[in-house]
Amino acid sequence: MTIASTYQRIVLASRPRGAVLPENFRLETVPVPQLADGQVLIRNHYLSLDPYMRGRMSASKSYADCQALDDTMIGGTVGEVLASRNARYQAGDFVGGVLGWSEMGVSDGAMLRKLDTSNIPLSAYLGAVGMPGMAAWYGFNQIMASKPGETIVVSAASGAVGSVVGQLAKLRGCRAVGIAGGAEKCAYVVDELGFDACIDYKAGNLEQDLEAATPDGVDGIFENVGGAVLDASLARTNAFARIALCGIIAGFAGADLSIKNSRLLLINRLTLRGFIVTEHMEFWAQGLQELGALVADGKLKYRESVAQGLASAPDAFIGLMEGRNFGKQLVKLV
Template identity: 75%
Template sequence: MSTFKQIVLASRPKGAVVAGNFRLEDAPVPSLADGQVLVRNHYLSLDPYMRGRMEDAKSYSAPQVIGEVMIGGTVGEVVESKNPKFAVGDKVVGMLGWAEMGVSDGVMLRKVDTSHIPLSAYLGAVGMPGMTAWYGLTQIMQPKAGETIVVSAASGAVGSVVGQLAKLRGVRAVGIAGGPEKCAYVVNELGFDACIDYKAGNLIADLAAATPDGIDAIFENVGGEIFDACIARMNPFGRIALCGMIAGYNGEPMALNNVRTFLTMRLSLRGFIVAEHMDLWPEGLKELGTLVATGKLKFRESVAQGLASAPEAFIGLLKGKNFGKQLVKLV
């Protein structure tokens, strides 16, 4: 193979993301310098944070550069190595972007064992989404046995893990998801105590029925009216882990209407970026990996086929069309 395919950011979105914001290109397979490895990517991870990176705005990291390969987590196999820490055939997880192949200096590359854990899981339950769930739950929400937590986007890659980890700690877990199929999965497969279908039109009443003792902690992925409804149900000294606000990722202004509750209930709200807490990743990944390997942590994947399908799969992700972790299969 002398060339491989990659997708670059062609233009910044004006409102909703469209396929024309991306461009599929052929690139030559590069020659390696000392210390580098060449990886054939097997799966690409699609995640909501990518929408924010497409904007030229102040944030926790630099914007995606126009004309360069779109950022993204990948898992694959080393096909050539000039780095003594990696051998041909090693399975690795990294950030090689929307591309069939990538070159790494090994710094952000991690070898993984696929004997008991599927390679794709290292982009989901045993990867960045799983760690996001683990960190938000254990470090910010810190629920005690018997307390009630609420998780929005509960059937997604992050929310599904939050609820399962909470149940293992003796916590009542209530999910919010879109549609009866997703809610049935959250309760019947993932083991949440209840799940509210926000599309059914009875959000406030259904939330009250599912949280009769109020809410002690929230894992927030969505924002908007769902977040407002949860805040209104919070108990004194409730904790909120703010992971995402996907309802406003296309530039719509988002108001927070129940701000007074933060005072009256003495709530704490903390946003977080899991990549800033790498010191805790070994602890979290050990628990997540053990749970997946032993079948105690379930996950579901939506898999698009081929790199060219990535833009439409990403647009679907932002609209909630995925079920579980959204991946693109490249091999």
């Protein structure tokens, strides 16, 4: 196999002030490095775009180090080993890693995992059988701990994380109510994913529609949005409801994230827990095995929005932050 001498990558050129703009990124052509002992050269096939990246672009203190300027943008990837000086990997292996917004990458193998594509599509390892799926699995099983017959509410229900949460809930015997933006997304959540109901927050009747869809109240909330969406869900909680706070994407668009129904945290004795799924790696083997089996058996459905070529990544990411994507947002690099 002939290996190219150069590849393209996208770096963070400047930090966004408010909304992310195309000029915050820069496309570069760089040489393919020589491998040292223990290293692996990978040709990335797909790049994952995820909301957490917006937080990393900021210089403010957070749960993880901020994205360095002029460095390859962080991001999960799946691809094929082109060359290896690591005994655990050989050319032709499919692997998942965090090689960023780049056509190629070099790894020491520490953050790689081999992927079996015989029953699971390669791209699914960035979605339902990857970090988003694990966020859904962990929040639902370890924080919400929902029981059969309970009602759960999932915001961003058509997205890569929320779509998995609702399906896991239905498999558990729960009533699953989604919140999504637009009639098309809500129809998909109900008709394809099997949720019991889905509220279109863009219709302007969020509180009343959510009340109608949760006649027995809410026992668990999986929150990806924050702000008014979380507030509406809090208003429907039963005593001792559990809230898994996975994301607050509304904040990146400048929305008010204050919780007006905070008194219900006390009145209903609620448990609200934020989590970062990469801090709970001890659960990943179990979770990924279960998610992979569900996908392979056709019991867990997912949808992808796929942008073509590395140069399309900035616009695709901006679209993700604006809610233009439908399902998991990927960039196809090969």
